[in-house]
Structure formats: C-alpha cells, structure tokens
Amino acid sequence: DTVIVLFNRDLRVHDHPALAAACDEARRVVPLFVADPAMPMGLRQGFLAECLADLRESLRERGGELVIRRGDPVAQTMRVAGEVAAQAVFTASDVSSLARRREGRLARECATARMEFRCFPGVTVVPPGALRPSGGGDHYRVFTPYWRVWKDHPRRQVLKAPGMVIVPDALAPGPLPVPRHGPHELFRGGETVGRRRMTQWLRHCVSDYADGHDDLAGNRTSKLSPYLRFGCVSPLETEALAEGGDDFVRQLCWRDFFHQVAQAFPRVNRDDYRPRGHDWRDDRDAVQAWQEGMTGVPIVDAGIRQLLAEGWMHNRARMIVSSFLVRRLRIDWRVGADFFAERLLDGDVANNYGNWQWVAGTGNDTRPNRTVNHLRQARRFDPEGEYVRRYVPELAAVPTRSVHEPWRLPVGVGGYPAPLVTMD
Numbered sequence: 001d002t003v004i005v006l007f008n009r010d011l012r013v014h015d016h017p018a019l020a021a022a023c024d025e026a027r028r029v030v031p032l033f034v035a036d037p038a039m040p041m042g043l044r045q046g047f048l049a050e051c052l053a054d055l056r057e058s059l060r061e062r063g064g065e066l067v068i069r070r071g072d073p074v075a076q077t078m079r080v081a082g083e084v085a086a087q088a089v090f091t092a093s094d095v096s097s098l099a100r101r102r103e104g105r106l107a108r109e110c111a112t113a114r115m116e117f118r119c120f121p122g123v124t125v126v127p128p129g130a131l132r133p134s135g136g137g138d139h140y141r142v143f144t145p146y147w148r149v150w151k152d153h154p155r156r157q158v159l160k161a162p163g164m165v166i167v168p169d170a171l172a173p174g175p176l177p178v179p180r181h182g183p184h185e186l187f188r189g190g191e192t193v194g195r196r197r198m199t200q201w202l203r204h205c206v207s208d209y210a211d212g213h214d215d216l217a218g219n220r221t222s223k224l225s226p227y228l229r230f231g232c233v234s235p236l237e238t239e240a241l242a243e244g245g246d247d248f249v250r251q252l253c254w255r256d257f258f259h260q261v262a263q264a265f266p267r268v269n270r271d272d273y274r275p276r277g278h279d280w281r282d283d284r285d286a287v288q289a290w291q292e293g294m295t296g297v298p299i300v301d302a303g304i305r306q307l308l309a310e311g312w313m314h315n316r317a318r319m320i321v322s323s324f325l326v327r328r329l330r331i332d333w334r335v336g337a338d339f340f341a342e343r344l345l346d347g348d349v350a351n352n353y354g355n356w357q358w359v360a361g362t363g364n365d366t367r368p369n370r371t372v373n374h375l376r377q378a379r380r381f382d383p384e385g386e387y388v389r390r391y392v393p394e395l396a397a398v399p400t401r402s403v404h405e406p407w408r409l410p411v412g413v414g415g416y417p418a419p420l421v422t423m424d
C-alpha cells in the first residue's frame with residue numbers, strides 16, 4: 001500500500017508526525033511538495049528553494065525522494081495519487097485560511113476517490129484549538145491565561161527521523177524551483193542548517209536570552225524564526241531541548257498563541273480582531289518614507305533598513321517601527337503588515353498579522369491604548385547607538401548623545417532627512 005505525505009511548511013524529516021506515521025503504516029511513501037503559483041512567497045522564494053533541496057537530499061539519504069510538482073496543490077496531489085494508486089494522503093494541519101481551504105478540498109476529493117485523508121500536528125508545539133478557556137469560547141483571547149495552561153499541557157512525543165523511506169518506482173521527481181535571487185547571506189534555507197542553528201544556540205546561548213533578547217545591537221536572540229516559519233525545525237523539539245530557557249519557551253508560546261487566534265479568526269490578516277473604529281490617515285509620502293527607512297527617526301529607519309538588507313528584523317525593532325507607523329503616523333496596520341509580509345523571511349499569517357494587530361490595539365493586547373515613547377525605547381535598547389549606526393551609515397559619525405536625535409545637532413547630517421513628525 002502507498003501513502004502520500006503532502007509537505008507544506010513542515011520541511012523536515014525529524015519530528016514529522018505525518019511522515020513518521022506514513023513510514024510506520026505503509027510499504028511505500030510518496031513525500032510530495034506542490035509549488036503553488038498562487039501562494040504569495042515574496043522574498044521567501046529562494047529560502048524555500050533551499051529548504052526543498054535540503055529535504056530532497058535527506059529523503060534520498062534514506063532511500064527516498066521528494067517529489068515536486070507545480071500547480072494547484074489539491075489537483076496535483078490527486079493526480080500523483082492516481083499515478084501511484086495511493087490509499088491515503090497525510091498532511092500537517094495549518095491555520096491560515098488558504099491552508100484550511102486546501103485541507104477542506106483535499107478531504108472532499110479524497111472522500112470522492114475513496115481514499116483516506118488524515119491531518120497531523122507539527123506546525124506548533126500544542127495544536128491550535130487543543131486548549132479552550134474554561135469560561136467558554138473556542139480560543140484564548142489573552143496571552144497570560146493561555147501561557148498558564150499551555151506550559152502544563154501534556155506534550156506528544158518528539159519523533160525520530162524515519163530510517164528508510166521507500167517510494168514507488170518510476171515516479172518522476174520533478175525539478176526544484178529555481179530561485180530568482182542569489183543565496184541569502186545570513187540565512188541559508190533547510191533543515192540541516194536550521195537544526196544546527198537550533199542545537200548550537202540552545203546549547204550555548206539560551207541561558208543569555210532573558211538578559212539579552214532586547215539588546216538591539218547584540219544579536220542575542222535565536223534567529224530561528226525563518227526555520228520555524230518553514231518547519232525546518234520542529235517547534236516541539238525546539239521546546240524540548242530548551243532546558244532552563246523559560247523566557248525563550250515563552251516566545252514559542254506566543255507563536256502558538258497567535259496560531260490559535262488565526263485558526264479561530266481566519267480573517268486576521270484583513271479585519272480588525274477587535275474593531276475599534278480607527279480613522280487611519282491616508283499619507284502616501286509618509287508610508288513611502290517609512291518603507292524606505294527615511295523617516296528621519298533613526299531607530300525606526302535602522303529597523304526598516306535591517307529588514308530591507310537582511311529579510312529579518314529584531315523583535316524590539318519590529319515593535320518600534322510598527323507602533324511608529326500606526327500610533328505616530330496613524331497609518332492603517334494593514335499597510336505595514338502587508339509590507340512586512342512581503343519582506344520578512346519569517347513572514348507568516350498568524351505571527352505577522354497577530355503582532356501587528358496587537359501593536360495597533362485592534363488585537364489581543366489587554367491594554368490597547370498603551371503609548372510607546374519611541375525615543376525612550378531607542379535610548380534604552382540601543383544605548384550606545386550601535387544598532388542605529390550599523391544600519392544608518394549617514395549617522396556613523398554622530399556622537400552617542402545625539403545619535404537618536406540628530407535633529408538636535410546644530411547642523412543637519414548630510415543626506416539624512418529631518419523627522420517626519422515632531423519627536424519630543
């Protein structure tokens with residue numbers, strides 16, 4: 001008998017429940033990835049191509065193959081199922097509306113073809129929907145009570161990579177997608193690199209996380225987000241190995257939290273989770289200045305320029321640049337979130353839009369009117385101005401006391417704009 005394992009953003013062989021079950025239960029397994037031209041991948045396309053190459057290599061080392069097709073994932077899966085006379089399709093559940101529609105269609109097509117269709121966990125530590133508030137409701141709206149039950153909820157076992165994967169003969173592997181850009185300097189895609197980063201960071205650096213994670217210049221966070229985004233590392237295994245890293249594990253819980261919100265509120269990327277009747281400003285010049293890292297506010301520009309240069313931004317900088325856009329410039333959160341979604345290597349629906357709505361006060365923040373003092377944040381989290389100087393070279397020679405407020409200097413800084421808004 002033959003089972004198809006449809007991969008999506010779970011591009012790994014370790015701790016992969018669907019793959020492990022298929023290898024246990026079936027004689028032949030077809031690991032399949034369908035590149036969907038309708039899927040907005042933004043700048044993540046190159047990273048994805050590397051993930052697929054690496055997954056193919058790992059499966060080949062186990063005697064298997066990664067079969068790659070292009071087109072509508074449901075139609076292509078059913079087509080491959082026909083070619084190999086498969087009895088079942090296994091896949092990992094996901095929360096975005098696109099993923100849920102795909103699962104629904106697959107379930108129906110499989111039923112019509114009299115094939116089994118089974119969904120597995122693996123995208124989060126605790127499956128979205130597994131925890132429900134005792135007072136009623138289908139999900140947690142507030143983080144702290146979620147965290148309290150989440151950390152004590154029993155975990156499934158972390159699974160080993162399968163020893164052997166036997167694919168049916170005579171199935172064309174299909175070409176790897178060709179990336180449009182050269183390889184990313186800081187983040188190479190794939191499970192091999194991701195696992196190495198995960199194990200080394202957890203061994204050597206996690207103990208410094210509680211003190212260091214807000215240090216903008218210090219690079220003291222894990223930078224695992226692109227690997228978690230594509231499932232190159234298992235969130236459950238990451239948690240299991242994070243001994244003594246409570247603050248770090250709490251961040252994995254935030255990730256789970258936003259996934260269960262997105263599952264319950266699939267329009268999280270379009271509609272206010274908690275409508276507040278904002279009147280957003282329409283100011284194209286301000287949006288453009290923000291998107292180019294030319295607002296004249298160094299800490300904001302440094303964050304955006306880190307994003308433009310690296311496809312990644314420090315969490316503290318994400319909070320500063322996003323709240324600057326929605327609170328100071330009063331621009332609709334959707335404008336900023338869509339820009340992030342396109343540029344971030346780790347950009348995903350649940351985390352990106354969940355965090356943006358949190359910052360905008362339309363989401364899960366229990367204090368939606370909190371104010372952020374951007375200058376105070378800059379002085380606190382980048383006290384020497386090192387982060388600003390790294391990403392805003394125009395300010396390289398500005399002394400520390402003025403680096404966050406160059407408008408206080410008696411003469412302007414060549415090439416660097418005056419601030420878009422008054423900053424005192």
Ligand code: FAD
Binds near residue numbers: 248251322340359
């Ligand atoms: P670490 O600090 O090492 O944390 C470990 C992991 O925990 C991260 O890799 C991530 O998977 C998870 N995590 C950490 N913080 C959060 C958080 N606030 N919410 C959800 N998960 C979290 N994260 C994304 O993965 N994708 C996004 O598209 C995204 N968009 C964001 C937009 C805004 C406006 C803000 C404020 C935050 C956003 N985040 C997003 C959350 C966070 O900034 C990143 O996950 C983090 O900076 C990634 O760096 P790291 O891997 O070094 O994180």
